[in-house]
Amino acid sequence: xxxxxxxxxxxxxxxxxxxxxxxxxxxxxxxxxxxxxxxxxxxxxxxxxxxxxxxxxxxxxxxxxxxxxxxxxxxxxxxxxxxxxxxxxxxxxxxxxx
Amino acid sequence: xxxxxxxxxxxxxxxxxxxxxxxxxxxxxxxxxxxxxxxxxxxxxxxxxxxxxxxxxxxxxxxxxxxxxxxxxxxxxxxxxxxxxxxxxxxxxxxxxxxxxxxxxxxxxxxxxxxxxxxxxxxxxxxxxxxxxxxxxxxxxxxxxxxxxxxxxxxxxxxxxxxxxxxxxxxxxxxxxxxxxxxxxxxxxxxxxxxxxxxxxxxxxxxxxxxxxxxxxxxxxxxxxxxxxxxxxxxxxxxxxxxxxxxxxxxxxxxxxxxxxxxxxxxxxxxxxxxxxxxxxxxxxxxxxxxxxxxxxxxxxxxxxxxxxxxxxxxxxxxxxxxxxxxxxxxxxxxxxxxxxxxxxxxxxxxxxxxxxxxxxxxxxxxxxxxxxxxxxxxxxxxxxxxxxxxxxxxxxxxxxxxxxxxxxxxxxxxxxxxxxxxxxxxxxxxxxxxxxxxxxxxxxxxxxxxxxxxxxxxxxxxxxxxxxxxxxxxxxxxxxxxxxxxxxxxxxxxxxxxxxxxxxxxxxxxxxxxxxxxxxxxxxxxxxxxxxxxxxxxxxxxxxxxxxxxxxxxxxxxxxxxxxxxxxxxxxxxxxxxxxxxxxxxxxxxxxxxxxxxxxxxxxxxxxxxxxxxxxxxxxxxxxxxxxxxxxxxxxxxxxxxxxxxxxxxxxxxxxxxxxxxxxxxxxxxxxxxxxxxxxxxxxxxxxxxxxxxxxxxxxxxxxxxxxxxxxxxxxxxxxxxxxxxxxxxxxxxxxxxxxxxxxxxxxxxxxxxxxxxxxxxxxxxxxxxxxxxxxxxxxxxxxxxxxxxxxxxxxxxxxxxx
Numbered sequence: 001x002x003x004x005x006x007x008x009x010x011x012x013x014x015x016x017x018x019x020x021x022x023x024x025x026x027x028x029x030x031x032x033x034x035x036x037x038x039x040x041x042x043x044x045x046x047x048x049x050x051x052x053x054x055x056x057x058x059x060x061x062x063x064x065x066x067x068x069x070x071x072x073x074x075x076x077x078x079x080x081x082x083x084x085x086x087x088x089x090x091x092x093x094x095x096x097x098x
Numbered sequence: 099x100x101x102x103x104x105x106x107x108x109x110x111x112x113x114x115x116x117x118x119x120x121x122x123x124x125x126x127x128x129x130x131x132x133x134x135x136x137x138x139x140x141x142x143x144x145x146x147x148x149x150x151x152x153x154x155x156x157x158x159x160x161x162x163x164x165x166x167x168x169x170x171x172x173x174x175x176x177x178x179x180x181x182x183x184x185x186x187x188x189x190x191x192x193x194x195x196x197x198x199x200x201x202x203x204x205x206x207x208x209x210x211x212x213x214x215x216x217x218x219x220x221x222x223x224x225x226x227x228x229x230x231x232x233x234x235x236x237x238x239x240x241x242x243x244x245x246x247x248x249x250x251x252x253x254x255x256x257x258x259x260x261x262x263x264x265x266x267x268x269x270x271x272x273x274x275x276x277x278x279x280x281x282x283x284x285x286x287x288x289x290x291x292x293x294x295x296x297x298x299x300x301x302x303x304x305x306x307x308x309x310x311x312x313x314x315x316x317x318x319x320x321x322x323x324x325x326x327x328x329x330x331x332x333x334x335x336x337x338x339x340x341x342x343x344x345x346x347x348x349x350x351x352x353x354x355x356x357x358x359x360x361x362x363x364x365x366x367x368x369x370x371x372x373x374x375x376x377x378x379x380x381x382x383x384x385x386x387x388x389x390x391x392x393x394x395x396x397x398x399x400x401x402x403x404x405x406x407x408x409x410x411x412x413x414x415x416x417x418x419x420x421x422x423x424x425x426x427x428x429x430x431x432x433x434x435x436x437x438x439x440x441x442x443x444x445x446x447x448x449x450x451x452x453x454x455x456x457x458x459x460x461x462x463x464x465x466x467x468x469x470x471x472x473x474x475x476x477x478x479x480x481x482x483x484x485x486x487x488x489x490x491x492x493x494x495x496x497x498x499x500x501x502x503x504x505x506x507x508x509x510x511x512x513x514x515x516x517x518x519x520x521x522x523x524x525x526x527x528x529x530x531x532x533x534x535x536x537x538x539x540x541x542x543x544x545x546x547x548x549x550x551x552x553x554x555x556x557x558x559x560x561x562x563x564x565x566x567x568x569x570x571x572x573x574x575x576x577x578x579x580x581x582x583x584x585x586x587x588x589x590x591x592x593x594x595x596x597x598x599x600x601x602x603x604x605x606x607x608x609x610x611x612x613x614x615x616x617x618x619x620x621x622x623x624x625x626x627x628x629x630x631x632x633x634x635x636x637x638x639x640x641x642x643x644x645x646x647x648x649x650x651x652x653x654x655x656x657x658x659x660x661x662x663x664x665x666x667x668x669x670x671x672x673x674x675x676x677x678x679x680x681x682x683x684x685x686x687x688x689x690x691x692x693x694x695x696x697x698x699x700x701x702x703x704x705x706x707x708x709x710x711x712x713x714x715x716x717x718x719x720x721x722x723x724x725x726x727x728x729x730x731x732x733x734x735x736x737x738x739x740x741x742x743x744x745x746x747x748x749x750x751x752x753x754x755x756x757x758x759x760x761x762x763x764x765x766x767x768x769x770x771x772x773x774x775x776x777x778x779x780x781x782x783x784x785x786x787x788x789x790x791x792x793x794x795x796x797x798x799x800x801x802x803x804x805x806x807x808x809x810x811x812x813x814x815x816x817x818x819x820x821x822x823x824x825x826x827x828x829x830x831x832x833x834x835x836x837x838x839x840x841x842x843x844x845x846x847x848x849x850x851x852x853x854x855x856x857x858x859x860x861x862x863x864x865x866x867x868x869x870x871x872x873x874x875x876x877x878x879x880x881x882x883x884x885x886x887x888x889x890x891x892x893x894x895x896x897x898x899x900x901x902x
Contacts, residue, residue: 015729029749044756051766067775082789085789
């Protein structure tokens with residue numbers, strides 16, 4: 001498993017990211033307010049990008065590049081949608097003319 | 099298809115045309131058209147007597163379902179011919195009687211004659227079918243047409259009650275009989291009665307012999323109103339009187355007798371058959387005659403009397419079966435019982451039919467059938483009185499009428515039964531003649547009540563609604579014919595013995611029986627039977643005269659033992675019980691159904707795992723556990739637990755999102771990029787949808803509380819999880835075959851021209867699944883659109899946001 005020094009470095013990075021994800025999960029669960037949770041979730045998304053990238057290096061494959069891009073987009077769209085929801089109470093405006 | 103098939107089906111065919119006749123020939127009573135058919139059929143069947151006397155039988159087959167061995171085979175032997183003559187002969191008389199009984203203007207004659215013809219055809223089919231399944235079909239048709247006829251005046255509550263009761267009981271027996279027939283088929287491989295009789299050795303040796311015997315007897319007993327299934331017959335008296343005369347005295351109730359007689363060559367000789375048939379016959383005989391005395395309704399008396407007489411015939415058939423056990427002794431002492439059964443069958447049809455018709459006349463002319471209101475009609479209705487007198491005396495077994503002869507033969511059979519030295523009969527046998535004698539006394543009593551309470555005594559015109567007078571001559575023709583038969587058969591019984599009784603008995607007891615043995619003498623010396631009859635008359639007269647004193651025992655005795663109570667209570671209990679049972683699990687709450695579904699799943703799978711001992715744990719194939727998987731699994735478990743124990747819905751939704759994203763990460767770890775992509779997108783969308791739903795929860799009852807803990811749910815969910823884990827481990831530990839994925843790996847590029855294996859499988863190797871999953875999405879999208887747009891309930895009031 002740990003064939004090269006690179007692999008060791010990558011594993012350490014992965015562990016750090018995992019721990020930080022666990023911390024974020026704690027924030028998502030505990031988070032006193034909803035924006036805390038949304039921020040936690042957004043950060044988990046970013047962490048997921050990192051984890052996916054490191055994992056694909058470990059797995060020596062480029063098949064997960066789309067996943068990385070997708071997570072980025074989704075995290076953005078999701079956070080924006082959530083923010084709009086928190087701000088206005090709805091995600092899609094019913095009346096387009098406004 | 100030959101003529102005789104047409105003959106059997108002709109009543110059914112005519113039934114189709116009856117409504118047209120009724121509609122287009124309103125001036126003429128529909129019964130006149132119907133009358134022609136049974137007369138023709140009767141003449142047709144008379145033509146068979148000569149060949150039947152010579153022991154010839156007539157067989158004709160019409161294919162119905164040949165591949166299953168079910169063909170409409172007509173088999174006309176002595177027994178079938180006797181019944182066919184009864185059905186058509188009394189049928190003709192009943193139709194004639196009904197023409198005068200039922201008013202052309204007031205009654206729905208078209209339905210009446212349709213039902214009656216349906217019944218006649220069905221009954222002919224029952225007695226002339228050789229194929230068991232065809233017999234069963236006609237048998238059920240008699241039940242249905244009887245049901246329709248009993249409820250002819252369907253506006254009356256009691257008619258409907260009686261019809262339902264008779265339907266339930268006879269169809270119950272019919273289904274049991276069908277099961278018995280199927281057992282016979284399993285044993286012999288044929289539905290043909292003749293072939294089964296030919297293979298009777300196989301049947302007797304088979305383990306299914308007793309079940310088949312009991313099931314078939316159940317059918318016979320319910321149909322011919324044997325104890326304890328007799329309760330439907332008195333309630334069937336709500337039918338019009340011609341129906342009571344035809345169905346419930348002369349023909350349908352004898353279908354059970356026919357079945358027992360027809361099956362005798364198969365089952366006779368077995369002790370179970372002997373005991374069941376003769377003991378139930380005797381109980382029915384006694385109970386029917388005992389109960390008949392307390393009735394105040396004339397038709398009630400006749401109903402119980404029919405029950406009793408049917409029991410008499412049944413018990414004689416039972417004792418006659420002893421002849422087979424003894425392989426027909428030289429002097430044929432047991433065959434006399436069978437002879438008596440057949441003879442009494444004919445006699446009963448004649449006198450009971452005429453008595454019913456007389457009662458109908460009394461009812462018709464006085465407006466009541468209650469013997470407490472009737473009396474002194476002798477001078478007003480002299481012809482009816484004569485008919486009733488002869489009929490009742492024949493029923494009571496008095497000379498010189500035919501009932502006397504068959505009753506003497508009945509006593510002979512019963513006395514012979516005591517001589518059977520097998521099956522414990524040497525100790526219990528003495529009860530047979532005693533019971534028979536007691537029952538005969540009661541028979542005498544109710545026969546006397548029937549005729550003398552109605553026609554003699556004080557005339558009470560103030561209790562009658564109409565002024566009584568003698569019936570029109572047309573109404574009297576049928577009973578007169580029947581009563582003349584009573585007298586003729588009484589004086590010249592040997593008219594019947596070679597022509598009808600002999601061939602019928604030789605059908606019931608084939609092989610050994612000699613037709614020449616039958617000779618019914620009017621006078622056979624000072625025999626014990628004669629003294630028994632004298633005793634019956636003496637005690638009967640005494641009891642009749644003192645009935646006012648001892649009759650009080652009926653006030654408490656039969657009510658306690660009335661089987662109607664059990665029936666009614668049973669029906670009510672059944673309804674209540676099933677209602678309760680259904681309500682106990684059909685609660686209307688989804689959670690209860692889910693508990694049942696999951697509980698059953700756990701029980702079934704758990705029991706299978708324990709029973710088959712399939713749990714294996716084999717780590718040979720398992721991959722190494724990686725560090726990342728452990729971390730990810732911990733994240734997932736924590737998120738899942740949060741979903742369950744979270745206090746608010748929002749937390750649960752977000753935690754569910756965490757679970758979904760962790761799942762996507764698992765896909766990444768296990769090298770499934772396409773799955774990971776899809777999972778991420780789908781998870782995001784579903785979380786958004788959850789949030790949408792969450793936001794629209796009604797304001798007034800938002801439950802932001804912790805999910806309540808319930809022990810049942812906890813146990814069920816833990817059990818389901820455990821079972822699934824165990825099955826997963828077991829399945830993974832015991833792989834039987836190599837995976838087929840190596841094929842896809844090899845040919846993805848060469849065959850399909852793609853490098854992405856997942857996508858090639860989705861659209862190329864297994865494109866069909868994808869097509870229909872696409873369809874599912876389309877349907878879901880349309881469904882959502884419909885649900886949002888087509889809110890029919892809200893259309894009127896309009897909903898907020900709808901009108902904008």
